[in-house]
Amino acid sequence: MGTVAIIGGGPAGYVxxxxxxxxxxxxxxxxxxxxxxxxxxxxxxxxxxxxxxxxTYAKVKQAAAFGIxxxxxGVTVNWPGVQQYKNKVMSKLVLGVTYLMKKNKVQVIKGKxxxxxxxxxxxxxxxxxxxxIADRMIIAxxxxxxxxxxxxFDGQWVIDSSQAMSLPAIPTSLLIxxxxxxxxEFASIYSRLGTKVTIVEMAEQILPGEDRDIADLLAGQLSxxxxxxxxxxxxxxxxxxxxxxxxxxxxxxVELRAEQVLVAIGRKPRVNELxxxxxxxxxxxxxIEVNGQxxxxxxxxxxxxxxxxxxxxxxxxxxxxxxAARNACGQKKTAAYHxxxxxxxxxxxxxxxxxxxxxxxxxxxxxxIGEFPFSANGKALILDEPVGKVKVIVEPKFHEIVGLSVVxxxxxxxxxxxxxxxxxxxxxxxxxxxxxAHPTLSEALLEAVHNxxxxxxxx
Amino acid sequence: xxxxxIMPKLGMSMVEGTVLRWRKQVGEQIAxxxxxxxxxxxxxxxxxxxxxxxxxxxxxxxxxxxxxxxTVLGYIGQDGEKIEAAPAAVAEPAKEQAATxxxxxxxATPATSAxxxxxxxxxxxxxAKKMAEEAGLSLDSLTGTGPQGRITKEDVEKAxxxxxxxAGEPPASGAGAPSxxxxxxxxxxxxxxxxxxxxxxxxxxxxxxxxLRQSAQLTMTAKAxxxxxxxxxxxxxxxxxxxxxxxxxxxxxxxxxxxxxLKKHKQMNSAYLTDGAEARIETYGxxxxxxxxxxxxxxxxxxxxxxxxxxxxxxSKALKALSERARSQQLTGEExxxxxxxxxxLGQFGVEYFTPILNxxxxxxxxxxxxxxxxxxxxxxxxxxxxxPLSLTFDHxxxxxxxxxxxxxxxxxxxxxxxxxxx
Numbered sequence: 001m002g003t004v005a006i007i008g009g010g011p012a013g014y015v016x017x018x019x020x021x022x023x024x025x026x027x028x029x030x031x032x033x034x035x036x037x038x039x040x041x042x043x044x045x046x047x048x049x050x051x052x053x054x055x056t057y058a059k060v061k062q063a064a065a066f067g068i069x070x071x072x073x074g075v076t077v078n079w080p081g082v083q084q085y086k087n088k089v090m091s092k093l094v095l096g097v098t099y100l101m102k103k104n105k106v107q108v109i110k111g112k113x114x115x116x117x118x119x120x121x122x123x124x125x126x127x128x129x130x131x132x133i134a135d136r137m138i139i140a141x142x143x144x145x146x147x148x149x150x151x152x153f154d155g156q157w158v159i160d161s162s163q164a165m166s167l168p169a170i171p172t173s174l175l176i177x178x179x180x181x182x183x184x185e186f187a188s189i190y191s192r193l194g195t196k197v198t199i200v201e202m203a204e205q206i207l208p209g210e211d212r213d214i215a216d217l218l219a220g221q222l223s224x225x226x227x228x229x230x231x232x233x234x235x236x237x238x239x240x241x242x243x244x245x246x247x248x249x250x251x252x253x254v255e256l257r258a259e260q261v262l263v264a265i266g267r268k269p270r271v272n273e274l275x276x277x278x279x280x281x282x283x284x285x286x287x288i289e290v291n292g293q294x295x296x297x298x299x300x301x302x303x304x305x306x307x308x309x310x311x312x313x314x315x316x317x318x319x320x321x322x323x324a325a326r327n328a329c330g331q332k333k334t335a336a337y338h339x340x341x342x343x344x345x346x347x348x349x350x351x352x353x354x355x356x357x358x359x360x361x362x363x364x365x366x367x368x369i370g371e372f373p374f375s376a377n378g379k380a381l382i383l384d385e386p387v388g389k390v391k392v393i394v395e396p397k398f399h400e401i402v403g404l405s406v407v408x409x410x411x412x413x414x415x416x417x418x419x420x421x422x423x424x425x426x427x428x429x430x431x432x433x434x435x436x437a438h439p440t441l442s443e444a445l446l447e448a449v450h451n452x453x454x455x456x457x458x459x
Numbered sequence: 460x461x462x463x464x465i466m467p468k469l470g471m472s473m474v475e476g477t478v479l480r481w482r483k484q485v486g487e488q489i490a491x492x493x494x495x496x497x498x499x500x501x502x503x504x505x506x507x508x509x510x511x512x513x514x515x516x517x518x519x520x521x522x523x524x525x526x527x528x529x530t531v532l533g534y535i536g537q538d539g540e541k542i543e544a545a546p547a548a549v550a551e552p553a554k555e556q557a558a559t560x561x562x563x564x565x566x567a568t569p570a571t572s573a574x575x576x577x578x579x580x581x582x583x584x585x586x587a588k589k590m591a592e593e594a595g596l597s598l599d600s601l602t603g604t605g606p607q608g609r610i611t612k613e614d615v616e617k618a619x620x621x622x623x624x625x626a627g628e629p630p631a632s633g634a635g636a637p638s639x640x641x642x643x644x645x646x647x648x649x650x651x652x653x654x655x656x657x658x659x660x661x662x663x664x665x666x667x668x669x670x671l672r673q674s675a676q677l678t679m680t681a682k683a684x685x686x687x688x689x690x691x692x693x694x695x696x697x698x699x700x701x702x703x704x705x706x707x708x709x710x711x712x713x714x715x716x717x718x719x720x721l722k723k724h725k726q727m728n729s730a731y732l733t734d735g736a737e738a739r740i741e742t743y744g745x746x747x748x749x750x751x752x753x754x755x756x757x758x759x760x761x762x763x764x765x766x767x768x769x770x771x772x773x774x775s776k777a778l779k780a781l782s783e784r785a786r787s788q789q790l791t792g793e794e795x796x797x798x799x800x801x802x803x804x805l806g807q808f809g810v811e812y813f814t815p816i817l818n819x820x821x822x823x824x825x826x827x828x829x830x831x832x833x834x835x836x837x838x839x840x841x842x843x844x845x846x847x848p849l850s851l852t853f854d855h856x857x858x859x860x861x862x863x864x865x866x867x868x869x870x871x872x873x874x875x876x877x878x879x880x881x882x
Binding site: 430 | 484522586
């Protein structure tokens with residue numbers, strides 16, 4: 001038995017702690033704030049709670065379509081109530097992580113850690129300092145919102161994503177800089193709560209990483225919900241006094257006023273103030289350098305999660321945390337990234353796994369595409385959410401399913417089936433006699449797969 | 460040949476051991492005597508040392524997996540050996556274990572300790588399977604690195620790369636299992652007649668391959684001195700002619716001798732049956748004797764039921780009737796099922812000894828060759844004797860060499876003392 005110190009109690013850190021503890025190590029976890037990291041406290045969980053409120057509000061307003069009459073003046077958003085609900089979910093989950101630490105006998109220290117040497121940490125606490133010695137270390141300090149050099153966060157008008165989920169009131173207008181996942185999710189939340197939302201994206205489409213047809217479907221729905229989208233547009237300056245932004249579009253300058261500006265241009269790894277340069281751990285602005293076993297350039301120091309850059313998703317951090325801990329405990333395990341689901345909680349939801357069509361064409365040439373629209377799916381019509389489709393990408397030689405995207409109702413739940421298909425290295429013929437229950441949204445997945453081989457019945 | 464790292468047997472009662480931790484990784488240099496892997500039985504943990512210098516070429520059993528003792532866990536050798544040694548050796552331990560008779564008497568069950576052949580129960584992803592089939596890679600030659608040793612796409616890609624590196628061909632050219640023609644410009648086969656494998660040929664092909672893959676068969680041979688028997692056969696012939704009965708053939712006598720020996724050595728009148736991971740040996744009270752009959756289209760094995768109840772004469776009649784029905788293709792499916800032991804006679808073609816293949820799930824098959832007249836010393840005197848070559852193939856999973864030899868000796872003894880065939 002040895003000692004392992006873990007810096008950071010987010011998804012990568014707490015999973016690493018549990019894994020190492022179960023492998024018989026004596027584990028100490030250092031966290032400067034609440035356990036659970038960005039995911040539980042200012043990311044995945046609170047945004048999805050807000051989204052659920054926005055969704056419920058939209059659904060109630062839509063009640064007439066289902067034959068339910070609701071007096072329109074009776075439907076209002078109780079913002080403090082929304083915040084309360086969100087906080088309740090968060091604190092339950094934080095308690096859950098706290099319980100897991102106790103159950104696995106992980107010692108949790110509150111404070112900020114800095115490396116003194118490669119096996120000594122200094123932990124600054126509100127009421128003093130302490131030193132910690134460990135045989136092996138795992139760095140899981142996560143990431144924080146990146147800011148614009150010419151318009152730093154001021155916490156009042158220019159805000160980051162964590163502030164955007166705890167605003168004192170619903171803003172009348174919101175300018176979102178960055179049309180990536182975070183920007184689009186906030187657009188979906190606030191536009192449905194009545195805010196006039198504008199998205200500004202430098203690339204030629206929103207969601208620059210995803211296929212154009214998928215991004216266009218979302219852009220159409222956001223526009224229909226009253227969101228203004230500027231693509232191929234740069235923010236040239238912000239005027240704090242006038243609360244105005246000047247945009248450089250393809251067709252000239254545009255000036256916009258907004259009550260609040262959310263900068264969502266990405267997240268940067270927290271690599272500073274750790275004293276990494278002192279101990280020889282290689283890193284750059286893109287993150288700490290690691291190999292497939294999550295080992296840094298100092299052999300007994302590992303790093304995982306957002307702090308190593310790469311795919312900044314909680315479930316990737318879970319996986320990396322486990323890999324880092326196993327290797328730190330003397331086992332050998334390599335991180336595997338080939339079936340990582342990517343979820344975007346917008347309205348409609350978007351979820352993908354594997355290659356996009358563009359990537360698949362570059363890698364496999366003439367791929368087969370199978371699509372199935374939710375407008376032909378019984379359950380989607382019952383939900384009154386017929387917008388969207390399933391798109392499956394099949395490699396031409398062995399008919400392996402190499403990518404799958406879903407835009408539409410419950411896409412983020414449906415993608416689980418696709419992640420299994422990719423994880424199992426499924427081929428379309430292996431699914432030939434597969435069955436989906438009727439009526440379900442899941443039918444659309446199998447239909448799209450069968451469509452790729454020309455066997456869809458309803459499409 | 461690469462050296463094997465083997466799961467040792469720790470104590471009498473150990474059936475299987477678990478790989479705890481690989482101390483070396485694939486590609487790492489190892490000196491003889493260095494610890495390669497840590498293993499444990501239910502009771503003890505132990506370090507396994509390298510039996511040779513070299514690199515760790517492959518790990519065939521992942522950490523956390525439990526395997527029977529004797530299983531190959533990995534290979535140590537030089538870089539060049541990588542391709543040749545690893546796949547060939549993977550299939551080998553099963554063969555070796557089965558063919559080597561147990562040395563110590565406390566050795567309980569060689570059958571359960573032999574690593575299970577992978578065969579049709581290979582864990583492999585759908586796409587990996589298609590890739591391997593297309594490239595003509597045997598699944599047994601692949602090492603799975605996925606969960607529980609599942610073979611993944613990456614594993615197949617690696618195997619193809621290795622093969623390409625050895626053959627000097629580009630990895631993408633997976634041309635499938637090449638037909639002999641076309642692969643080699645120097646190969647000039649003349650007129651090629653190609654016919655699709657269908658029907659009876661296909662069934663025989665599948666059954667025979669299955670038999671060889673799924674049982675531990677070996678053949679032992681003996682000569683029976685049938686000089687007296689042949690004399691006796693002639694005497695009987697004239698007697699039978701008077702009674703207007705058909706002649707007794709040598710096969711009739713052999714069939715009777717086999718039945719008598721099976722009654723004495725019941726272990727041979729049995730079958731090894733598997734049901735998933737479970738296996739059992741069934742030993743039968745009745746003898747249902749299969750007789751291999753060659754037809755133009757292929758081999759059939761009609762069955763003489765309750766052969767132990769038939770006298771020599773009745774056995775002979777039953778045999779004649781069945782062979783005739785077989786030649787005129789009147790056999791029903793029922794008449795070719797349920798045998799417990801089989802006789803195959805190639806004597807008419809001048810064959811001496813051969814290695815018959817078991818008719819699964821049976822435990823034994825007796826091959827009969829051509830009688831040959833040879834000078835034999837009987838005491839100090841040279842005599843002309845007629846010798847009959849016998850080849851017994853049996854399943855070593857069911858019984859060992861000694862009891863099988865006793866059965867064969869029983870057949871030989873009856874044939875050499877023909878009056879016993881009447882009892």
